[in-house]
Amino acid sequence: MIRTLIFIVFLALIDWYSYQAFKTLFPEQTLVKIAFWAFSIFVYLYVAYGFMTYDRGQVSLHFGRMVSLMVLSLVPKLIVLVFMFGEDITRFFAGAYQSVSGSREGDFLPDRRKFVSQTALILSAIPFVGILHGVLIGKYRYRVVKHTLEFDDLPEEFDGFTITQISDIHSGSFDDKKKLEYGVDLINQQESDVILFTGDLVNNHAGEMEPWVDTFKKLKAPMGKYSILGNHDYGDYMSWPNQEAKKANLNRLADIQKELGFQLLRNENIKLQKPALSGIEGEVASIDLIGVENWGKGFAQYGDLGKATENLSDKGFKILMSHDPSHFDEEVKKFAQFIHLTLSGHTHGMQFGIEIPGFIKWSPASLRYPKWAGLYEELGRYLHVNRGFGFLAFPGRVGIWPEITVLELKKK
Structure with missing residues (x-):
């Protein structure tokens, strides 16, 4: 009172x-x-x-x-x-x-x-x-951000491999189908090898995505589309009549991910493979793609990095999808297995800030997250924090525009 x-x-x-x-x-x-x-x-x-x-x-x-x-x-x-x-x-x-x-x-x-x-x-x-x-205007002012990363131990077969990362769709907030379709077309125009979605498909419940399924089904990538869950995807921020209803909502969200053509990784990993340059039939080169459930400092910690990396070789090249960038500082950068690249989202850059390349980069998000947007390197490991494709609560973006990230991996 x-x-x-x-x-x-x-x-x-x-x-x-x-x-x-x-x-x-x-x-x-x-x-x-x-x-x-x-x-x-x-x-x-x-x-x-x-x-x-x-x-x-x-x-x-x-x-x-x-x-x-x-x-x-x-x-x-x-x-x-x-x-x-x-x-x-x-x-x-x-x-x-x-x-x-x-x-x-x-x-x-x-x-x-x-x-x-x-x-x-x-x-x-x-x-x-x-x-x-x-x-x-700003909330649909999509921009493509490109980075080229070089690695000594990247398999030669993956030299020039491209990733399009999107994050934080928050489908319950959309109000303009035409502008949204433009954003989806812009993702496809990047023609990346894979599309990786780093969580928060909805604001609170799976039904928010129903009107937009046909739009996001249009996303295409020759080597597949993969996704993880974000903190909003679990339905933790609304009241449910019982735990069964909450669980059914999460199951429906997983089904929608399949309808969209995404393979949802929940504390697990898969191998992205290409034919070996040796030319020997049946021989392949691979990189490990790891997806953890949400793990955030001050948020729910469903992610299990140990479980997600089970049976992986220490020598393998690894890409991790983890929704919250605080996971990188708290666990990933010190993890026993070397993870070359972590992809996160979550912060949205607070949807407000000032960014003038080479001069200033500031947002209120920096008060909560030391790594809040863009590319970071620490202990030889890279983290990229996507500024988000959608928007939440405040239906706008001021200075921090919705982002489509394209990462090209190169053999050093």
Whole structure:
């Protein structure tokens, strides 16, 4: 109750300071002031209604719209709050000094300066436009990210082998079939040898994927499509009538993976094989593809790396699919068997951040995950963290675009 009260007071403070900026800049414009309060009240009522009616068990785009409206309203106001509160501190000390020195008559606080309110509102328009772009365009602004990795012990037969990695589809959030089909076509255009999906097919339950099965069935790769489970795939974040219903949901999700043409790896491994360059009939070269169930620091830890690597030779070239990148730091990089490349997702890059190659790469995700997006190397092992194909909760992406990764393996 106390936390709720503090939160309400904080929201009231944000709105009050934002109103001060509008009032200072438009002192005679009554309609502007009315529009400000009308919009704020509408947002709060809409969000309150959304939370009261939200059901994780139902596929609903209403929740996403609610979150986007809340973010669109609050983030610019926070920018205004910083400026206006900062000005109030300046006004307080200026008033105190003038009162002590006797150089000021009348009100204790000096009047608000118009240019401060003007600066605050202009700067707050930047995140407003960015968020609006992220909701309307950014969430389907697919980009292809390519990396070439060299290894001493890569079998020669796999020199030039290509992998397309996708992650975090979150099918329950999609709202535009045409743009989604464009993304699927873009994956196929990469013409990689294999497609690897690193988890989170849905938000909460298997039924979310039903409308999109025909779309994702179009994915093609000559050497197969393989997948693992992410933390959202288990149905851990919604209430079930009983454990049997939860288990049936996971079984249905596994069946959908088959319908999509993906081989789901659950703490197991398979060999990707090519004819040996020796030309001897029946002789093959192979690399090991390992898939673990979700293992995350602070999340469910269903993954069993020991079980997943049973019967594998220490000398084999290994690629691991593990949904959560924290698994790499906690277990993988120190694992007894050398795993050359780990593919993860999970973070989405928080769907918000700034990335200018060669200059800056930052997202709030970096506060939680040291390895949150892109390629990393440690102890001779590589980790790639995909920024995600879909989106969750906030139906948009600002600065962190949906990603299709293409990795080419080369013999050093």
